[in-house]
Amino acid sequence: MDDGLLHDLLRIWPVGRLATADAAHQPHLVPIVFCLDDAALYSPIDGKKKRGQKLKRLQNIAANDAFSLLLDEYDDDWQRLWWVRLDGVAGVYRPVGDHDARLHRLLSAKYPQYRDVSITQDDPVYLRLCWNKVSAWSETDLATNVRRALRNR
């Protein structure tokens, strides 16, 4: 997959389904929002959840840092189907210095919801996803289908 198209997709596409697996090999799945900064994705862990029971995705990556993230869109017209999958290593990330404000800016630009709520209050925590493998598939032409999906956002 073309680097420019992948960059556009990661910058614009609003949702990914994140798979992790625990030490007993049980896979776990959750939809996430994220922003792209440099060669990593950052997915905010919100304060409410942080303070409660430890999230399963965080427990899993503490035991096993491998992740798989799927970006795709279902369409009743199967000629338009596509998916892009990133595999790599996940970690818990606490931004320091300017990076805190930068991530909040990136998230707010992508999701208006973050403009009103300060996710930077107290102790901002992100899941950082660094991928080392990109897989992609489309029923027809991948670039055509991904660009159409991005235009329709």
Add this chain to the structure above:
Amino acid sequence: MDDGLLHDLLRIWPVGRLATADAAHQPHLVPIVFCLDDAALYSPIDGKKKRGQKLKRLQNIAANDAFSLLLDEYDDDWQRLWWVRLDGVAGVYRPVGDHDARLHRLLSAKYPQYRDVSITQDDPVYLRLCWNKVSAWSETDLATNVRRALRNR
């Protein structure tokens, strides 16, 4: 989650994201189509793929039969967000007798694409997903959000 609503969701919702994990704990993700029959989901493995290299999802469940399947829909209005996750045991399934025709009927009723192509030719193979745990979440009221999503299908 209410059994009736779960049944409606599994009968109508067209896509799930399926996570499996290999023996090295690496999670794997792919979108799937499926039909509901009794207390299991059946996802067809198409002939082209069957004859080629063994699919990663099939390799994984041979080594580790645990799966996680996520049904959800992204919406820019976060009040409408919801997801339902099924965890359980996956297996490769070759229908015998009437069950072959029945699964084809169920799939064709859900996906017009299957009306034209016979997936029952030669050696029909399905992934069978038997769940033993249902988790669900919604930003607001789960039933309201799931029912809205189903109405909009």
